[in-house]
Amino acid sequence: MNRSLRPLLATTLIFLFAYLLAVTQQPAMLSTRVLGNFLTDNAFLGIAAVGMTFVILSGGIDLSVGAVIGFTTVLVAVLIMWLHLHPLIAFAIALIVATAFGAVMGAAIHYLKVPSFIVTLAGMFLARGGASVLSPDSIGIEHSFFTAVQKSYILLPGGGRLTVVGMIMLAVFAVAILLAHRTRFGSNVYALGGSETSAALMGVPVARTTISIYALSSFLAGLAGVVFSLYTSAGYSLNALGVELDAIAAVVIGGTLLTGGYGFVAGTFIGVMLQGLVQTYIVFDGTLSSWWTKIVVGVLLFMFILLQRLVFRAAPRRT
């Protein structure tokens, strides 16, 4: 079996096992209602984590994700409430701004040869600071479009609701899976993660690919911000604090190697769901502190890094 599949398989098994365990404790968790909420509650994290997957696959990291989400919620709120633009136009503007922001970070990483860690750290401060300058206070969004979107959903058998934001996340994952595994861009992303020198010698357009990767990550962070504003009906500069770290955790738990080159977008989905499962269980239980989520995620993360070490060290050789 392809060895990069092993961590993904492990994540899937752990998720199924954990879900089973949760259901034996809280039988009510086995319902489409809970599953529907899973998708809705984790939509923004999932979308951001997809972008992070591409970044990590290419051997980089994007620390600006949470800040871009926060910035986007504020920008959307400002455009709708202060400038009275239609939400769809506001979304489009916010997404263009976010994408351009990512492209600039990607260009800085490639042309200035600065590690992505540093560039996106600067991006994080810029976006967070920019959001506070736009509006230090939370701006509530009231618009008929928002209410309409929030009220529309597909009823699942068993009473669960697949909301619009849930559907957006599923669509993002579906497109991203095709993008990663079935397009030349996807191959180039993996190539960069494998070896940038080799990739360049093999004709991979390194500059274009790097810029596209960070533009994609910021575009998806912007989309996550749009989803977040739909989810909370508000724009606030301190929204989504630390979400970049949750996204990184989801990516790694999903079986992507932190040093790049190996991993799957589908794994990230399970990584996000696993985090959501822990959260939901804690809500159902009612007695546990919500910080237990962080502890469980920490333990899982550590386990997966260990697992990857083992899988990739014991590399089998054929002759």
Place this chain on the structure above:
Amino acid sequence: MTDTKPVLEARGIVKIFGQHRALDTVDFTANAGEVHALLGENGAGKSTLIKILTGAYQPEAGELLLDGQPIHLRDPLHGQTYGIGTVYQEVNLLPNRSVSENLFLGRQPTRFGMVDHKRIDALARDLLSRYGLDVDVRAELSEYSVAVQQIVAIARAVELSGKVLVLDEPTASLDRNEVQRLFDVVRGLKAKGLAIIFITHFLDQVFELADRVTILRNGRKVATQALDTLNTTDVVRMMLGKDVAFDHHPTALTGGPKGAVRVAFKGLSRKGLSPFDLAVHEGEVVGVAGLLGSGRTEVARLMFGVDPSDGGQITVDGQPVSIRNPAQAVAAGFGFCPEDRKLDGIFGDLSVRENIIIALQAKLGWLKALNRDDQVELAGRYAEALDIRAADHDMPVKLLSGGNQQKVILARWLAIDPSFLILDEPTRGIDVGAHAEIVRTINRLREEGLALFVISSELDEVVAYSNRIVVMRDREMVAELDGDAIASDAIVQAIAGTATEARP
């Protein structure tokens, strides 16, 4: 050679780095259907010439002609579009992707905008079968041996370029069978009319594979000649500009061990290695001959405590010592220059000085730090004694040539005033000139009374410096040759027998 149509031609190439003329009006011609070897010592300009031929560098003067038409190459990718492909020693492919993706990256066939994996796999299987390679093309490249990766790299380069193939030290990390496999592939391509430029420092491989040879020395072309008019001595003489046949010190080496027993190993063993007894005397070099995989390196690692032994005793100057790890070995006065210099030997980013004093500092412990003056003095003394050529002892050691790096490691161990030195392949990957110097250094150390244990796959070399030779086969010491019995033929016979491993 009936077909001598020049494919790639370089005329009057000049390349200058700073004050230094790396190439001085060099001409070079690669013909269709020939293997053209490019030889030269490190610094002779062969890698500079290759980089100009492939487009990685642009020359200050001179011109490149492809099929008689002048061309200007911006970079290797641009060179590729003209039909000039390169395969490097460290395979420049993607270890994390499948074999078929490595072959088709950048030109994957698509259907409705999506990459068609089935078609790529079929094409890849078809392509590799023409190279006699039947592998699972969907498996990751890193799962295969370097030889297979090398062939995949050649297949990709030929697919993309198809006129000129540059092979830059392709055999450096292959064993004998793999080299043959690679050579078969190269011969096949030659028959198809490709011009192949072959760079290596294995002279026997040049004679085996190449039709013509161009020799560079100090940035100038010495000669381009057909190989059937030359012998090894001619080639070496042209490369070095002087005669450097190894000194076979017959007088110094006869008469057996000189001094008292310095180190004795009794029944030393480890899983997968037969127990062995060996005594090394003062002023004696014990050479080790054997094929790759015969257990040579394992013995060295066992002696130095890199791998702890399962049983047996070690005595130094008659006193029993326990060596379970390298620190104990250093305390006992042992030094070890490992086979893989870059990986296990040098600290590439540290300076020459720091690399030299590091073992001594480790032996002293961290409380007794050597002050800077002592460090400079020590580094200077050993750099001079071993003729380490570095512009400055504060420059990173990775910038030095292989031969000088090896001498830095030697200096490191000499600084602790060792009683016993283990050298594993001290001349591997070192150009011919530095080669002879390392051999001379070994001879000198022996004369100074050091006990040495030297592993080498170069038979002539072992013969040149050993008082005694231990032959290893199948993880066992099978023979010991002494005095007049030391000769290449005798070693070959001892190694033969049931041996099936390949010689590196």
